Amino acid sequence: MVDSRIVITGLGLTSPIGDSLPEMRTNLLEGKPRVDRIPMRYMGDVPAGVCRYDPLKYQKKKEVRIGTRAGSIAIFCANEAINDSNLDWENVQKDRVGVYVGTTEHGNVETENEIHNISQFDYDTKFWSHHHNPRTVANNPAGEITINLGITGPHYSIGAACAAGNAGLIQGLQMLRLGEVDIALAGGVSESIHTFGIFAGFKSQGALATHDDPNKASRPFDLDRNGIVVSEGGCLYVLERLEDAQARGANIIAEVVGYSINSDATDYVLPNPERQVECMRKALAKAKMAPGDIQIVNTHATSTPQGDIQECTAIREIFGDCPDTFVNNTKSYIGHAMGAAGALELAGNLPSFEDGMVHPTINVDRLDPQCELSNLVLNQPRKLGNIDAILNNSFGMLGINSSLVVKRFTGG
Secondary structure, three states, X not given: OOOOOEEEEEEEEEEOOEOOHXXXXXXXXHOOOOOEEEEEOOOEEEEEEOOOOOHHHOOOHHHHHHOOHHHHHHHHHHHHHHHHHOOOHHHOOHHHEEEEEEEOOOOHHHHHHHHHHHHOOOOOHHHOOOOHHHHHOOOHHHHHHHHHHOXXXXXXXXXXXXXXXXXXXXXXXXXXXXXXXXXXXXXXXXOHHHOHHHHHHHHHOOOEOOOOOHHHOOOOXXXXXXXXXXXXXXXXXXXXXXXXXXXXXXXXXXXXXXXXEEEOOOOOOOOOHHHHHXXXXXXXXXXXXXXXXXXXXXXXXXXXXXXXXXXXXXXXXXXXXXXXXXXXXXXXXXXXXXXXXXXXXXXXHOOHHHHOEEOOEOOOOOEOHHHOOOOEXXXXXXXXXXXXXXXXXEEEOOOEEEEEEXXXXXXX
């Protein structure tokens, strides 16, 4: 079982550019970003990626009120993923389902809101919500899924900064191979636009994006990029062992064939391209693939001046001699969805296996010479024909790196 092949049989998402994969994919290929200006406590208006899914599709008003935005996003994505998988959910053994949800942070939104609320009452804590503790525990988004869907198997959140979306998928894969579960709901979610702290923190670092046009605020690789656009969103996948998926006649979207997570061990914030190189190499080794076997590298690049350069340095070292490997970025459309980023960005590229297209990085008016890469797809999509493998990068603070390799499923 430890050598079981793990496949994706369903996915559900919400993003600033769509609440389904077809909608998101259309906007990616047509070069249509969506970033809004939203009012932020103590800061005025800031650019942010906002989701527009219907929380009442799978929840009652009371459930939305009691729970969290991250939990609501997670519930929406989980239900959509199950529907997409065509699982006979009524007859699924619920104690054999595991829920693994990556998050960058959790509890900030709820705590900030409660402090603001009691400030209106001279900080009298009798006005503090009795829902606060279950809202702020780290496992909240994953736990809300289990309550909504009646899942009695294991659940927890994976705190992995901005590598969390990939980390959630990797955890689900590992639990399937260990035989702990038969179905994994795995990926990542973000409610980060609802906490002023993350905006204020990036601003104090000089890493919060500004632009007169919010749709151009997130511009990885552009010479004039000046920081991150914070976004919310989520994407969860149904993962199964290949033999189980085939036994029920499931539609197999892709196969997860390689992964790696490592640590820089050098700085709280600044990335380390040497460790990024090691991470990508280890993921390729697990997949038993050479760099030239990859057709698409989805970059983590967040539109920060130094971070984009460091990642390009790492990619250049591995893929510099790979004429058939193309590089793109999704954050130029939606901003940085934090704990959801890796899972959402992978989803946006998966249709490449069917349509043979590489969606572009947009908003690049003047390419930074230090970000030049051969086959960096800019502003217009690129038609390749056959696309067989994607490498998905997600990196995060405290020096956590993750790389995931997925392949087109060709049977067997």
